[in-house]
Amino acid sequence: xxxxxxxxxxxxxGHNIHAGEYLALWxxxxxxxxxxxxxxxxxxxxxxxxxxxxxxxxxAGADLPxxxxxxTAALFREVCPECxxxxxxxxxxxxxxxxxxxxxxxxxxxCGAVNxxxxxxxxxxxxxxxxxxxxxxxxxxxxxxxxxxxx
Numbered sequence: 001x002x003x004x005x006x007x008x009x010x011x012x013x014g015h016n017i018h019a020g021e022y023l024a025l026w027x028x029x030x031x032x033x034x035x036x037x038x039x040x041x042x043x044x045x046x047x048x049x050x051x052x053x054x055x056x057x058x059x060a061g062a063d064l065p066x067x068x069x070x071x072t073a074a075l076f077r078e079v080c081p082e083c084x085x086x087x088x089x090x091x092x093x094x095x096x097x098x099x100x101x102x103x104x105x106x107x108x109x110x111c112g113a114v115n116x117x118x119x120x121x122x123x124x125x126x127x128x129x130x131x132x133x134x135x136x137x138x139x140x141x142x143x144x145x146x147x148x149x150x151x
Contacts, residue, residue: 001026001044001099006033022096037096041072044099045079053101056083059090061097072097 002025006017017023017033024031024040026047034040048056056076060069073087083101090098 001031001097001101002095003037003040003097003099004095038071038075041075041097042079045076048076048083048101049080051101052103053080054083054104055100055102056080056085057100057102058085058087059092059098059100060087061095062091062093064096069097 002023004023004025006019006021006023008019010017012030015030015033018035021033021035022037022040023033024044026044031047032040032043058069058073058076060072069087069089073085076083076085092098
């Protein structure tokens with residue numbers, strides 16, 4: 001998810017956008033536009049809640065007024081109480097916010113282990129521009145290599 005601004009009047013997918021409005025993008029689609037940033041963020045937080053995400057990372061842009069990023073993180077915590085919300089000073093230009101929403105992925109979906117702790121790899125989340133990249137670290141040892149759990 002991204003929040004930026006409209007530099008000029010335009011029409012996207014039949015939605016009239018006016019110069020100076022905030023633009024909310026969800027994936028590769030327009031989520032909405034509004035002069036009310038808080039209302040737009042609340043609508044995004046409600047969708048995150050409806051979709052059942054568990055982790056939200058808010059990357060605050062360089063052009064935000066002091067304290068606004070903390071208010072946005074608090075808004076996501078309020079609307080999505082089940083989510084773990086992290087605020088990061090991203091410092092990115094143009095985009096006021098880059099927001100990543102993810103779900104917990106149990107070991108059984110990753111490598112087939114059921115009720116067994118994954119000891120052979122670490123899953124790293126790297127959120128950037130709504131993409132999630134997976135990296136696995138191989139810990140060779142007495143339990144074998146990924147995806148083996150030595151069971």
